Amino acid sequence: MRLPSLTIVVFMGLSVGALAANLTITQKGRAFSSEEVTIKKGETLTFLNDDSVPHNIMSTSAGNEFNLGSQSPGSSTDVTFKEPGEVVVICAIHPRMKMIVKVQ
Amino acid sequence: MSNPRNGPSALLGTAVATAALGLFGFAGTSLGSAIVGETRYLGVEQKAAASLDAMKAQYRRPTSIPFPKENPYTPEKLSLGKKLYFDTRISVSSAQSCASCHSPAFGWADGLPVGVGFGMAQLGRHSPTIVNAAWGAIFMWDGRLANLEEQALGPIQSPGEMNMPIDQLMARLNTIPEYKPLFATAFPGEPMSPKTLAKAIATYERTVVSQRAPFDDWIDGNEKAISEEAKRGFALFNTKAQCSSCHEGWNFTNDGFQDIGLPSDDVGRGKYAPGVVKMQHAFKTPGLREIVHRSPYMHDGSLKTLEQVVDHYDQGGLNRPSRSDLMKPLGLTSQEKADLVAFLKTLTSDLSPTAVPVMPR
Numbered sequence: 001m002r003l004p005s006l007t008i009v010v011f012m013g014l015s016v017g018a019l020a021a022n023l024t025i026t027q028k029g030r031a032f033s034s035e036e037v038t039i040k041k042g043e044t045l046t047f048l049n050d051d052s053v054p055h056n057i058m059s060t061s062a063g064n065e066f067n068l069g070s071q072s073p074g075s076s077t078d079v080t081f082k083e084p085g086e087v088v089v090i091c092a093i094h095p096r097m098k099m100i101v102k103v104q
Numbered sequence: 105m106s107n108p109r110n111g112p113s114a115l116l117g118t119a120v121a122t123a124a125l126g127l128f129g130f131a132g133t134s135l136g137s138a139i140v141g142e143t144r145y146l147g148v149e150q151k152a153a154a155s156l157d158a159m160k161a162q163y164r165r166p167t168s169i170p171f172p173k174e175n176p177y178t179p180e181k182l183s184l185g186k187k188l189y190f191d192t193r194i195s196v197s198s199a200q201s202c203a204s205c206h207s208p209a210f211g212w213a214d215g216l217p218v219g220v221g222f223g224m225a226q227l228g229r230h231s232p233t234i235v236n237a238a239w240g241a242i243f244m245w246d247g248r249l250a251n252l253e254e255q256a257l258g259p260i261q262s263p264g265e266m267n268m269p270i271d272q273l274m275a276r277l278n279t280i281p282e283y284k285p286l287f288a289t290a291f292p293g294e295p296m297s298p299k300t301l302a303k304a305i306a307t308y309e310r311t312v313v314s315q316r317a318p319f320d321d322w323i324d325g326n327e328k329a330i331s332e333e334a335k336r337g338f339a340l341f342n343t344k345a346q347c348s349s350c351h352e353g354w355n356f357t358n359d360g361f362q363d364i365g366l367p368s369d370d371v372g373r374g375k376y377a378p379g380v381v382k383m384q385h386a387f388k389t390p391g392l393r394e395i396v397h398r399s400p401y402m403h404d405g406s407l408k409t410l411e412q413v414v415d416h417y418d419q420g421g422l423n424r425p426s427r428s429d430l431m432k433p434l435g436l437t438s439q440e441k442a443d444l445v446a447f448l449k450t451l452t453s454d455l456s457p458t459a460v461p462v463m464p465r
Binding site: 030044048052053054056058059062063064065066067068069070071072074075076077078079080081082083087092093094095096 | 137138139140141142143144145146147241242247349350358359360361362373377379380381382383386428429430
């Protein structure tokens with residue numbers, strides 16, 4: 001069921017130091033910390049902006065679209081991937097930033 | 105620099121509100137297929153301001169030009185590409201070549217606010233320079249073309265520009281006997297085609313590189329190479345004025361798309377990223393090498409002088425949702441503004457004059 005699993009994500013997120021629960025992708029130097037990661041359907045990635053400039057992480061890959069909008073330095077947002085497949089994640093602002101999330 | 109916008113109890117409220125939005129799939133401006141969770145503000149520790157030497161190290165010139173493995177450099181491709189670049193017969197009117205709008209005389213642009221196309225009609229945007237294009241990640245003000253090979257064929261076929269259908273161009277080139285052996289030596293075993301034409305032009309363009317400027321001599325340790333004003337300007341560029349957030353590195357760009365709040369209806373990159381707020385009115389950040397020779401400035405050529413450019417950034421531009429979070433009033437003094445302009449002037453090299461090739465007949 002969708003609702004309980006989202007609730008679990010919310011409560012995990014609210015506790016301090018919950019970052020350890022998800023794989024974290026950082027962005028320092030206008031680059032993703034990994035070019036490719038593999039996760040299971042329903043798992044969550046944490047996108048942490050540890051850079052000195054805003055980023056705009058998003059994907060238009062069918063079934064896993066998302067758009068974090070302008071993410072300021074020092075902030076972190078979780079994204080849960082529901083559909084199996086290859087998700088191309090980019091930064092809308094910085095054309096060299098690209099990574100693949102393989103959802104199994 | 106940003107600080108967390110909320111204190112701890114407000115943060116909890118924000119987190120819950122954002123998570124609640126997430127339940128309904130409206131978090132951020134997501135299309136709703138992946139689930140975007142709440143945003144946490146962590147105040148990631150920012151390093152203390154870099155030392156001057158560390159800053160300077162980021163601006164060192166590369167030692168070679170990158171050519172893609174799909175189109176490696178050969179002197180034959182270069183020679184053919186240079187002829188094609190300057191050949192006005194590429195346009196349907198036989199009056200315009202690539203060099204018409206990207207001319208060595210004007211910093212490899214054309215010195216006009218916006219370009220001039222077929223029938224002398226004014227185009228919509230300022231002609232970009234091709235200087236240092238070999239290092240570009242993406243092309244056109246709105247990033248719609250991926251590489252120089254693709255870009256070379258764009259203006260040729262565009263009805264507003266050279267207005268030359270590509271088949272008609274290949275037919276015309278076939279009537280110029282001296283082109284055949286040039287193509288044959290540049291691309292042995294391949295027929296003359298739009299693909300080889302584009303590869304030749306791109307190869308030439310990659311050799312158009314800004315030469316050593318006084319700034320480079322200063323980076324390499326010559327303290328007499330630039331004035332004290334310019335040195336102060338460099339420091340401001342990297343700190344208070346925040347220019348290096350987008351105009352970073354030896355070529356002074358990370359090719360990022362930003363709305364800098366210019367009063368223009370052109371949505372730029374936004375056309376290719378509908379629904380992405382920060383891409384509306386966003387344009388690709390140009391480099392700053394040879395900037396003195398490349399006026400007027402901006403995607404619409406609306407700012408005539410470097411002083412006007414610095415004033416624009418100091419003022420912050422139109423405050424609209426799409427404007428980059430980095431744009432805001434800077435509070436520069438008039439001395440600081442003068443220092444920035446003095447620094448920008450050190451990016452001009454003594455570009456050696458370009459010999460226009462003799463055309464194949």
